[in-house]
Amino acid sequence: MSPTTPNFSFRVATLEDIPIVHPLIESAYSGDESRLGWTTAAHLMAGNRIDEASLLAKITDPNSAILLATTTAKTSNTSVTERTPTAAGTQPPPVATQQKTDEVVLACCEVALCREGEGEAKTISLGLLAVSPRRQGGGIGRAMLAHAEDYCRRRWADVDRINMHVVASRAELIAWYVRRGYRSNGEEHPFPAEELERSGTVPLVPLEELRLVVLEKDLTECAGADGKRDSRQVERVSL
Ligand SMILES: CC(C)(COP(=O)(O)OP(=O)(O)OC[C@H]1O[C@@H](n2cnc3c(N)ncnc32)[C@H](O)[C@@H]1OP(=O)(O)O)[C@@H](O)C(=O)NCCC(=O)NCCS
Numbered sequence: 001m002s003p004t005t006p007n008f009s010f011r012v013a014t015l016e017d018i019p020i021v022h023p024l025i026e027s028a029y030s031g032d033e034s035r036l037g038w039t040t041a042a043h044l045m046a047g048n049r050i051d052e053a054s055l056l057a058k059i060t061d062p063n064s065a066i067l068l069a070t071t072t073a074k075t076s077n078t079s080v081t082e083r084t085p086t087a088a089g090t091q092p093p094p095v096a097t098q099q100k101t102d103e104v105v106l107a108c109c110e111v112a113l114c115r116e117g118e119g120e121a122k123t124i125s126l127g128l129l130a131v132s133p134r135r136q137g138g139g140i141g142r143a144m145l146a147h148a149e150d151y152c153r154r155r156w157a158d159v160d161r162i163n164m165h166v167v168a169s170r171a172e173l174i175a176w177y178v179r180r181g182y183r184s185n186g187e188e189h190p191f192p193a194e195e196l197e198r199s200g201t202v203p204l205v206p207l208e209e210l211r212l213v214v215l216e217k218d219l220t221e222c223a224g225a226d227g228k229r230d231s232r233q234v235e236r237v238s239l
Pocket residue numbers: 028029037038039040041128129130131132135136137138139140141142143164165166172173176179
């Protein structure tokens with residue numbers, strides 16, 4: 001992790017987080033701001049990645065959660081303390097010292113329990129992994145992903161597979177997941193065209209070029225496939 005990366009902690013998003021989390025996702029996936037990061041889908045799609053109603057549904061669904069990595073920004077507010085006249089009758093200078101702590105959301109990730117078919121094994125799907133573009137490349141994405149995997153191991157202890165859908169042409173992103181222990185399971189799917197209108201996503205290439213591959217990982221493998229877990233990280237997890 002770069003020395004400029006702040007300490008951070010993790011928590012589960014609530015409905016109140018939607019106005020913060022939604023722009024974070026959009027800024028990471030497409031549009032000009034996303035180009036500040038090292039990987040983006042801005043050359044493949046424009047518009048929204050997701051709509052607020054879908055985010056709300058994911059937060060309230062008992063089988064899914066949006067996880068957040070957060071840090072705190074300390075801002076000093078000057079406050080004038082009550083002045084007590086001195087013996088000499090002069091006023092002491094005002095004392096400034098109220099510290100306000102504000103939470104900053106750095107990254108998010110969705111995890112959800114799915115059953116692929118009647119009688120079939122349950123799996124966990126992971127999606128919406130996004131790090132604020134200006135904060136990318138400092139280890140936050142790696143830590144967010146490792147935390148999401150840990151969360152799933154604890155919350156759904158009987159499920160050992162986690163998977164995700166990634167646009168097949170995003171080679172640099174797939175390579176990043178492979179370094180985190182994910183492998184293609186051989187499945188490929190067309191981009192779900194029915195979701196485009198609902199979310200407000202505008203494809204910039206023919207839909208065939210947005211083909212999705214499924215990457216999968218066995219959750220019984222050790223956490224943090226790269227073994228680079230940062231010891232400065234503070235975890236405050238609530239399930
Ligand atoms: C994918 C994403 C979550 C990673 O987050 P991050 O905080 O940048 O990730 P980290 O800092 O942990 O890792 C950065 C990695 O990028 C690599 N990297 C940096 N610049 C790169 C470049 N130009 N090309 C390829 N890899 C690059 C680094 O080597 C490092 O990999 P390593 O840890 O295996 O050595 C983040 O880039 C993001 O939000 N992207 C936009 C949204 C998105 O595409 N999400 C995934 C959808 S499936």
